[in-house]
Amino acid sequence: MSDPIVVMTDVTKRYRTGGVLGRARGSVLAVDGVALHIERGEALGLVGESGSGKSTLARMVNGLVAPTSGTVLVDGHDVSRLRGRGLRTLRRNVAMVFQDPLGSLNPRQTVRQTLENVFRAHGETASTGRLIGLLESVGLGEDYLHRYPHEASGGQLQRVAVARALALEPDLIIADEPTSALDVSVRAQILNLLADLQRDRGISFLHVSHDLAVIQLYSDRVAVMNRGAIVETGRSDEIFRSPRHPYTQALVAATPEAELADDDPPMRGDGAACDDRHHDSPNDHDAVVRPEAGTARDRKRTRGY
Ligand SMILES: Nc1ncnc2c1ncn2[C@@H]1O[C@H](COP(=O)(O)OP(=O)(O)OP(=O)(O)O)[C@@H](O)[C@H]1O
Numbered sequence: 001m002s003d004p005i006v007v008m009t010d011v012t013k014r015y016r017t018g019g020v021l022g023r024a025r026g027s028v029l030a031v032d033g034v035a036l037h038i039e040r041g042e043a044l045g046l047v048g049e050s051g052s053g054k055s056t057l058a059r060m061v062n063g064l065v066a067p068t069s070g071t072v073l074v075d076g077h078d079v080s081r082l083r084g085r086g087l088r089t090l091r092r093n094v095a096m097v098f099q100d101p102l103g104s105l106n107p108r109q110t111v112r113q114t115l116e117n118v119f120r121a122h123g124e125t126a127s128t129g130r131l132i133g134l135l136e137s138v139g140l141g142e143d144y145l146h147r148y149p150h151e152a153s154g155g156q157l158q159r160v161a162v163a164r165a166l167a168l169e170p171d172l173i174i175a176d177e178p179t180s181a182l183d184v185s186v187r188a189q190i191l192n193l194l195a196d197l198q199r200d201r202g203i204s205f206l207h208v209s210h211d212l213a214v215i216q217l218y219s220d221r222v223a224v225m226n227r228g229a230i231v232e233t234g235r236s237d238e239i240f241r242s243p244r245h246p247y248t249q250a251l252v253a254a255t256p257e258a259e260l261a262d263d264d265p266p267m268r269g270d271g272a273a274c275d276d277r278h279h280d281s282p283n284d285h286d287a288v289v290r291p292e293a294g295t296a297r298d299r300k301r302t303r304g305y
């Protein structure tokens with residue numbers, strides 16, 4: 001039975017442009033009449049070429065971008081009408097992981113301060129044990145608490161960013177190109193970590209990527225975006241086996257066969273984030289393996305807004 005955490009109806013975003021230094025005013029239609037939903041516990045992949053509107057659409061889910069028209073419901077609440085406590089609850093329930101881990105972390109704050117600030121922003125404090133537990137859940141040891149961003153690798157920093165996203169036990173994580181700034185050798189580690197979290201904790205995911213192979217492997221369902229519109233949605237295995245829309249067909253055709261999973265891809269055998277926990281070795285986990293299908297989809301937790 002359908003139990004969506006996100007429902008978007010006829011959502012449009014038009015950015016105003018120009019008007020400074022004598023440049024002519026104009027506008028860009030970044031998102032054009034999108035209807036989309038995310039089921040609870042589901043990993044939805046959003047794929048499309050650069051500039052197709054993926055980030056704009058993703059940011060409308062947690063209120064970072066306001067729609068020009070249409071409605072975005074999260075847990076049944078219209079995001080654009082949330083204020084005060086309601087907005088804070090939304091920010092708890094919907095966490096983001098960004099593309100560039102170094103840019104998304106404050107260079108002057110240790111990992112401990114970064115994590116503590118998340119709790120403080122919501123009027124909470126976290127014990128050292130809780131902070132260590134957060135780091136462990138992303139495969140990092142407690143020594144990382146005292147590190148500054150420049151003292152960690154890109155893969156380790158993205159783990160810290162995931163720990164920060166997990167801190168307030170969100171129902172939904174939006175991961176916008178979470179691995180495209182990382183060395184190819186650590187991409188699969190981060191993707192497997194996110195897949196494990198989805199499976200083990202029943203967290204819903206909106207996974208944004210221009211990389212079709214990644215989206216196919218790590219999403220239950222896929223939405224294909226082109227020029228602001230969703231041109232096709234479907235189960236990830238089906239959409240790549242028999243794409244219907246010409247744009248999806250072109251995307252599939254442009255993806256090397258070897259990168260797309262076959263019908264019976266290997267499954268992960270354990271729930272560990274990665275064996276290579278404290279260093280991002282270039283040789284470990286560089287093969288992209290498909291996570292198990294979600295097993296914790298029955299979690300239904302709705303917080304008060
Ligand atoms: N703040 C903004 N002001 C004006 N135009 C914007 C703004 N943000 C995005 N756009 C424009 O909206 C369109 C969609 O941008 P968006 O960043 O959502 O695409 P994307 O699919 O995430 O691209 P990428 O894969 O490169 O990240 C683009 O034409 C972009 O130039």
Ligand SMILES: [Mg+2]
Nearest residue numbers: 054055056176
């Ligand atoms: Mg983007």
